[in-house]
Amino acid sequence: MIIKVLGSAAGGGFPQWNCNCRNCAAVRAGVPGFRARTQSSLAVSRDGVNWALLNASPDLRQQINDTPQLHADPKLGLRHSPIKAAVLTNGDVDHIIGLINLREAQPFSIYASDRVLATLHANSVFQVLADGLVPRIEIALDKPFELEGAGVDLGLTVEAFAVPGKVALYLEDASSADFGSQEGDTIGLKITDPVEKKSFFYIPGCATVDEKLGARLKGASIVFFDGTLFTDDEMLEQGLLNKTGARMGHTSMSGASGSIAAFSKLGVGRLIYVHINNSNPVLDENSPARKSVEGAGWEVGYDGMEVRL
Ligand code: MLT
Ligand code: MN
Ligand code: ZN
Numbered sequence: 066m067i068i069k070v071l072g073s074a075a076g077g078g079f080p081q082w083n084c085n086c087r088n089c090a091a092v093r094a095g096v097p098g099f100r101a102r103t104q105s106s107l108a109v110s111r112d113g114v115n116w117a118l119l120n121a122s123p124d125l126r127q128q129i130n131d132t133p134q135l136h137a138d139p140k141l142g143l144r145h146s147p148i149k150a151a152v153l154t155n156g157d158v159d160h161i162i163g164l165i166n167l168r169e170a171q172p173f174s175i176y177a178s179d180r181v182l183a184t185l186h187a188n189s190v191f192q193v194l195a196d197g198l199v200p201r202i203e204i205a206l207d208k209p210f211e212l213e214g215a216g217v218d219l220g221l222t223v224e225a226f227a228v229p230g231k232v233a234l235y236l237e238d239a240s241s242a243d244f245g246s247q248e249g250d251t252i253g254l255k256i257t258d259p260v261e262k263k264s265f266f267y268i269p270g271c272a273t274v275d276e277k278l279g280a281r282l283k284g285a286s287i288v289f290f291d292g293t294l295f296t297d298d299e300m301l302e303q304g305l306l307n308k309t310g311a312r313m314g315h316t317s318m319s320g321a322s323g324s325i326a327a328f329s330k331l332g333v334g335r336l337i338y339v340h341i342n343n344s345n346p347v348l349d350e351n352s353p354a355r356k357s358v359e360g361a362g363w364e365v366g367y368d369g370m371e372v373r374l
Contacts, residue, residue, distance in 0.1 A: 066110070066221070066256070067110050068107060068109050068287075068371070068372040069370070070372075071128035071131075073367050073368050074341055074342070076105070076158060078102060078104045079092060079341070080101065081343045084343055088343050088346075091349070092348070098349055100348075100350075100368075102367065104159040105159045106119065106120045106121060106122040107339070109221065110147075113134065115147055116147045117152060117212050117214070117219055118150070118163075119151075119152050120153060120269065121160065122159055126163075131369065132369070135147055149173050149213070150213065150214035151163075152177070152204075152254060154251065154253070154268075155233060156180070156185075156232075158235070160269075161181070167194065171215075172199065173215050174202055174214035175202065176204050180250050182201050184236065204223075204225045205225075206226055206227055207226055209223065210224075220258065221256055221258060223255070223256055226252060227251070228252060228253045228271045228278055229278070230246065230272050232244055232246040251270050253266060253268035255281075265287035265289065266288045268288065269289070269290075269291055270293075271315070273316050283333075287333070287334060287335040287336075287337065288328070291324070291339075292340055293313070293345070294310040294344065295345050297310045297320060299345070300344050315340075318347070325358065325361045325363065335364065336364065337363070337366045337370075337372070338363055
């Protein structure tokens, strides 16, 4: 199995178009130790020929152009794409808007929970992906299914499971304590190659690693995990946004209830942060924060990162 990190940043990307925070200013100025990043997406393939996207970011067009494995193959006709499926983990802007880049009468399958499919149905612009050509397939939680699209069996099994999280920002119900969040609003994915018996987990948004999630991830080979913030209040501290990570549905890296502490007992082979917000000090390769996450055994994902298993 080949996994490509297409985009390692959270919503807004790095730098974010309207942001002059320390990190965004530094990456724009070309300061050594800062690397630009596009928005949150992975691609996965068993054979290196047919691929599935895990989330479809607003930067997908650039990500495809930057990734030769995802280019139209001139040997396979005037119109072709190696992308046969897209699996969505929530309805966030950074995870669904890239679908619009996949128009132009190319067949593939969209997989998402009923909650996320309802969002696609409610936004008529997604009808550019005609139903007959681009089926929308509802994911049932905790029931493994085989990935397929455009008549191709990708040879991979996907199991989706609910993780602690929150409904997409633009769907929040202010009158409700949990903003109207329901099961299926945020899911994690376990992708398995049943022939090689190899699996990895992809969880780009997660509010907390509770006991149930910890038990599921114990002993996993690879987990790509929510790296939005280093500290829960860093956006407040930096004067960027009046919200904590907890309010946004993202656990932080550091702290007693952060991901570093939560994973320290789980015996995971490789831990890789993705969905990293531009405020996060780990984006400075020379920062104490970066040294502390690497010292704790984590890798900081980057665009173009390739993992084979
Ligand atoms: C998030 O990850 O919290 C969202 O992508 C935020 C957003 O939609 O900007
Ligand atoms: Mn996001
Ligand atoms: Zn910024």
